[in-house]
Amino acid sequence: MMEYLIGECNYGGKLQDDWDKKILKSILKRFINKEIIFCQDYSLNENDKTYFLPVRYDYKDFIQCIKSLPPNPHPEVYGLNKNAGVMRNLSISNKLLDALLNIFGENVYNKLKTSDHYVYNIAENILLKMPDSFDTEEILNQFSTNNNECLVSVLFQELLAFTYLQDVVKSSLTDLLNAIKGLTVLTPDLEDILTSLGSSLVPKVWQKCSYSSLKPLGSYISDLIERINLFQKWFSFGKPKDFWISGFYFPHSFMSAVKQDFARKNKISVLELTFDYEILKTKRAENYPDVGAFLYGIHLLGARWDEIKQSLEEEFPMVMYEELPLLWVKPCLKNELKGERKYTCPLYRTTERKDILKIHLEEKNIKEIYLHLNSARSYSSRKS
Structure with a gap:
């Protein structure tokens, strides 16, 4: 009942x-179990005798007993790594800074950063860095003559998505430059872009049509350019040997396309297929995979992944x-x-841990069940 x-x-x-x-339930089992009742010297934490249950x-x-407990227990009490405490403190600090920015953001922008000249230079530099937009007509022509593979459809979908995002970024920055010059009216959207650029944030207008990202402005632009160049190379020189899954607008579509291409090639139903996964001992591919x-x-x-043991281990x-x-991915x-025996x-x-794909990793050599449950907090690409 308590559990x-x-x-x-x-x-x-x-x-x-x-x-x-799942992590919460695993933690609760350390504190709610039969041993608490039948074992008089049961300790809630093996390495710290501060946490115990009274004999009477x-x-x-x-x-x-409750009053004797420390007010701020360390993560190891719950079976977590020390890094969990660091991540918690970072999260609290970021929330505090975000709250301060929301309260004093406009004042900080007006007093410290600036002037319109400052934002003008930022917008101008972004426009200079942005690569040329994809030729939509060329993409359509290429797609109509080469659509035998589902991966080609994924490429087409990605190119169109990034083309639209590029157009929004470029047109909004151009409008902002004109507004700063006094050639056009400063609309609410342009005012938001002005404030966001001055605070090194991604404008809301861009976020509405962007891939998921938590990066600040500078890192976001660098990441966007890297993604665009990735798909430009794919479009110009053909399918790459390996794929930067974090760079996709629609990673779920890519995974489905890999499965569908295999089903077409082997003339079997895609409903009969699943994925098997193997982690290799290299960072990048030298050859194309067989499947x-x-x-x-x-x-x-x-x-962390131990390349020698080929298994999940506790993080450093x-x-x-x-x-x-x-x-x-096979x-x-x-x-x-x-x-x-694999771990999902x-x-x-x-x-932010919203959209999920699932992969299976070897969990042999994991000493405690909690380690692989804790690794459920693994993420996709540092796309954020």
Whole structure:
């Protein structure tokens, strides 16, 4: 009853992510189990004897025990790595800074950063850095003559999405420059762009048609240019040997296309297929895969990949994110999937952890069940 009330109603009711709920339930099992009742010297934390249950079960004994507990317990008490505490503190700090920016943002912008000349230079530099937009007619002609593979459809979809985003960025910056010059009226949207650029934030107008990203303005522009160049090379020189999965606008479409191309080639139903995954001992591909696709740009949080043991291991202290080696995604029949002991790892697009893809990682050599549950906090690409 207690486990259900806490795990599902109290704390669990505030969690939206199913993987966070799994972590919570795993933590609760450390504190709510039969050993607490039948083992008199049961310790809530093996490495810290501060956390114990009173031998006597009187009300005053429990109150005294609760009062003796530290007000700010360290992450190890819950079976978490020290990095979890660092991440918590960073999250609290970021929320505080965001709140201060919301309160004093306009004043900071007006007093410290500036002038219209400052924002004018930023907008002008972004326009100079932005590559040429894709030729939509050329894309359509190319697609109409070469659409045998589903991956070509994915490329077409990505090119159109980035073309639209490019046009929005360029046109809005051009309008802003004209407004600063006094040639046009400063509309509410342009005023938002003006304030955002002065605060090094991505304008809301861009976010509405953008891929998921939590990056500040400078990193966002660099990331956008890198993504555009990636698909420009694919369009100009053909399919790459490996794919930067974090750079896709629609990663789900890419994964579906890999499966559909395999189904067409082997003349089987796509409903009979699933994915098998193999982590290689290299960062980038030298050759094309026999089947499926090679993916890079995936990062782990809450765990690391041991290339020697070929398994998930506990993360190193103060190393928050670690890049996963090249991931080989292999379509296969569901009834042929190897029955090895693997861990289903969620793959998120950003650190907000909203959209999920699932991959399976080897979990052999993991010493405690909580480690691989904690690695459920692994994310997709540092796209954010």
